[in-house]
Amino acid sequence: MLSAFNIFGVTHGGDVKIGDGVSITLIPHTSYLKNTPDYNYDTQQLSLIDSRTLVGRFETTTDAQGKFEF
Numbered sequence: 001m002l003s004a005f006n007i008f009g010v011t012h013g014g015d016v017k018i019g020d021g022v023s024i025t026l027i028p029h030t031s032y033l034k035n036t037p038d039y040n041y042d043t044q045q046l047s048l049i050d051s052r053t054l055v056g057r058f059e060t061t062t063d064a065q066g067k068f069e070f
Helices: none
Strands: 004-007 008-010 017-018 023-026 060-063 067-069
Touching: 060 067
Parallel strands: none
Antiparallel strands: 004 067, 008 017, 023 060
């Protein structure tokens, strides 16, 4: 386990919403990722040029309270 976190969002009206059941992907900013021209920061989609871009990638899903661990 790297760390434990909670995920939540705040609406424009100031309401706090818990991120339950949200899929979380941690992609380290490596030299392979930095030199990959087809990375879309808006959608977080990576066009794989080299499979080494996935080294160190972690995926998890939040629980009902918005908690997750890597």
